[in-house]
Structures are given as C-alpha cells and as structure tokens.
Amino acid sequence: MKELVILSGKGGTGKTSLTAAFASVAENGVLCDADVDAADLHLLMHPDVREKTDFMGGNIAKIDAEKCTMCGQCIDLCRFDAIRDDFVVDEIDCEGCGVCVDLCPEQAIDFPVVKCGEWFISDTRFGAMVHARLGIAEENSGKLVTLVRQEAKKLAEAKHMELIITDGPPGVGCPVIASVGGATALLVVTEPTVSGLHDMQRLLELAAHFKVPSMVCVNKFDLNMEQTAAIETLAAEKGIPFVGKIPFDPEFVKSMVVGKTILEYRQEGELSSTIKQIWKRIQENL
C-alpha cells in the first residue's frame, strides 16, 4: 500500500483543491485529511460520517481549592506560567506536564484527561475518508495527525485498497513532521511567488531530513513565469520529479463555492486534462 501526502509549506497554494481533484480520479483509494487544525477537505467531499470517536489528547492540571493551602510551590515549579496567583490553572497555557500534580505537597491537583477533538470515518462519493477536528486552541495536533493516518492505513488494509491520499497541513512544524513519517512520497504544491519558493525549499529540506521522496508541482504558474522556471530548475538540480504546472484559474474558486472538485466542475477542457496528466505523472513516480 502506498501513501501520497500533499503538502506545501506555504498555506493557500491549492493543496486541498488538488487533493480533492486527485481523489475524484484515483481508483481504489482512501482519503485522509491530516490538516486537523483547519480541515477543509470535507467542504468538497461532503462526507457521510459512519463513525465518530473522541480524541483524548492530553491532561490538564486542575487545582482543588478545598485541599490547596496556597503554598505557591506549583507556581514556582510551572515553567509555562500556567498557574495564576489565585491558584487557578489557565487551561490554554497548561502544557500537561504534570509536574505540579506530582509535586504538590497536599496532593491537591487533579490531572484529568481532556477531549481535544474528534475524528471520523466517513463515506464519500469517491470512497472512504478519515478526517478529524482538533478543538480550538488545542495542543497535540501531531498526535491527532498520526492517529488519522494510522486509521486511514487500517481502513485501506481492511478494504484491500492500494492507495491513501493525504491532505497535509501547512508549515514545517509538529503536524507536518507527523504527516511526513512513513509516507511513500510527498507532493509539494507550490506557487510561483517569493514566499512559495522560500517555503517549498524549507519543506524539501524537511523531506530530505526525514528521507521521504518528494515531487513538485506549481499552481497558478502563469502569475510569474520566471519564478515558475526557477522552481523547475531547483527541482531538476535536486533530482526531484517535476510533475506539472497548473494555470491561475478562477474556476477553482467557482467549483469550491458549489462544493465540487474542479474535475467535476470542469469535466472537459485544458485545465481538466492538465490535472489528469499531473495525476498520471504522480502515479508513475509513486
């Protein structure tokens, strides 16, 4: 079984629109939305949720006011300044390290596990999908990414599917690192801008760091032909397959507005054949 993870470094380059487009032509695949922080793939997939499970992320310290003698030890110990002067824990700042819990001389601090989000197994018109929703202002996004990817793998194995297409998060930090490990290959979707190029380079460094092969495609390539050429050259120099380029086209936004993938919205024409061609090259390189 293979897993293609679609990433970009920079946000808003078209990861999700392309993931959805590929999902509509891929056969025998499971879809996975690993952008658990700001998941959008469901807006095009309209999943029919079959299973919903709570994501129990970490623990949060809770001071029992009746047992607390206000000795101040927890305040001194907390490196995250999460305990206020009135001995109430700021849930947003609490890192869940439990140091205050273990070292409180009165054992006045509880450490309940908290629900950090939910994850789902769903049916879509293009097959099964695993997705999630991390709670607002929550931590543990990496843990949830790992979980949805594992569940997608289990589902693919159970259904004898050959491929997982994973829509990844932006950036190069915790949730991206959790998206990269064990992937067959990454598709880096970039745009021909100074930011797109800068962020792609950092992402390619990350891929090399974790020894995961990548391929590159440029979205909105005609906004700056020189930058597009620079990206192609960079890919060639690094020996990274360049799988194609897609023009800037307001049709993407129009298809999003009606909740369809671009290939459903425009079944014929140049844009659609370009995207299908890219998908073909991705498969050859996977």
Add this chain to the structure above:
Amino acid sequence: MIISVASGKGGTGKTTVATNLAVSMGTGVQLLDCDVEEPNAHLFVSPKIEQSETVFTAVPEIDTDKCTFCRKCSDICRFNVIAIAGKTILTFSELCHSCGGCMAVCPEEAITEVGRDLGQLEQGTFDAGEFVHGRLRIGEAMSPPLIKKVREQIKPGKISIIDAPPGTSCPVIAAMKDTDFVLMVTEPTPFGLHDLKLAVEAVKMLGIPHGLVINRSDMGNDDVWQYARAENLPILMEIPFDRAIAEAYSRGRLIVEAMPAWKGKFQELFSRIEQLSKARENRN
C-alpha cells in the same frame, strides 16, 4: 499597542496585510514575524539583519556516574523522554517540553539542563522601523517557545505588528495571546470562511477585540459578509483581486509600492484598529 494578524486558513494574505500596514505607518514600527515555520515577511520588507542568535530550549542531560537508576525522572515525564532499562538510560530530547520535572524530582542532582536548538532569532531594521523574526530549525517540531522568544522582543509603547502563523492551535495562540487587537484576514471562499469561523472562536476565547480584512474580495460568494453581519464583526478593509497585486506579490513587492494609493487605505485601516481597541478599553 500590539496588533496580531491572523487568519485560520493559510495563504489568505496575512503577510501582505502585516507588511503593507507596517510600512504605511511611517517610522518607529516594530514588525514581528511569528510564523516561524515559514517566515515570509522579510521577503517583502528586506530588513537589514543586525543580530542573529540561536534559541535553545532546555532538555535534560543525565550524569550516569551520579544516577542511581531510581526511575523518578522517567516516572514524572509525560512525554516519554527518558527511558531506563537496567543500567542504560536513553534520552529522546526531541520529545522534551522543557518542563523541568525530571530535574525537580532527581534525588541525586544527577540531571542538568542542556540546550536543544529550536532555531534562529534574527533582528534588524527596515524602512518603517525594527524587524524581528524567528526561523524554526528544520526538523524541530515545537514552534511555540520560539514564537514566545520573538514576542519577548516587543518594546512597550511602540506599535508592534505580529504576523501570525495559520491554523487555530498552539502556535497561533502563542502569537495572538495578550495582544491588543487581532486583525483577521480572510477570503470570501468556503475554505476561507470555514477556517475564519474557527479563528474567530479562538480569538473570542482569548477575549481580544478583532476585525476583518477581506482579501480577493471579488472571488467567491457573499457568505462571509453575512457571517460578519451576524457576528457583528467589523469589516475594516476589502482588497479586490487584482492581477497587478498578485504579480507584485509574486516578486516580493508590496502593494503600497506597486500602487501607492493603497498607503492611505492602510493608514485608515490602522486608525480604525486604534478606534476599536480604544473603544474596548473605555468600556472596560
């Protein structure tokens, strides 16, 4: 006054708004790029970097001569950093959250703290004032401590503009928390609106006054205006899609450079932010 620029969805124009707003203010502004995973503001304001330092987070180092293998350190650690098997200790420092628990419980004082490289903190100047950003080391997972380090450079009394990372989880919270105003940049598409709603929830949770900039305002549908009305969310600026703006952006040029008429609009945007945050202060 600290203004953070956030969005939920990536690629809606946070950096565009933060940089254009900063240069439109004249001089004496601080621009802080807290999107340490993918910092881009420097590409648009070309700062002269005068100071660069590596930022570390504390991780344990265990002196095996002093260690009695009592396991107290590995028992307190919730992040599975310390593994002890017989007389062998393994530390996985990349998992460490620097809580200091292991050091606090070690009865033998066998643990000292060493640094794990989080990335670079770079500071310098640009046309409108001071520039600060962080660059997360490639392979490093935890961005909030570096974001906090960038924010430590804020000078009270100045106008400080923070370019925040996308999303709604811990890195964004680290960038927005305790700022005076959150400027939310969105696009009128289903993805933009969906993620904006999440970001608004986060800002409300933090209790910070906020307002909206709608970028590429003519590409999408009307839902974001309806949402803003229903939520009583002030729309402070609309930037229509303009191929000239997109092309200028692609080359690292600011809107106010390519089209100087926009400078006045960004100054007006700042006045409205000032009014809204003052109105809030007066109410308190």
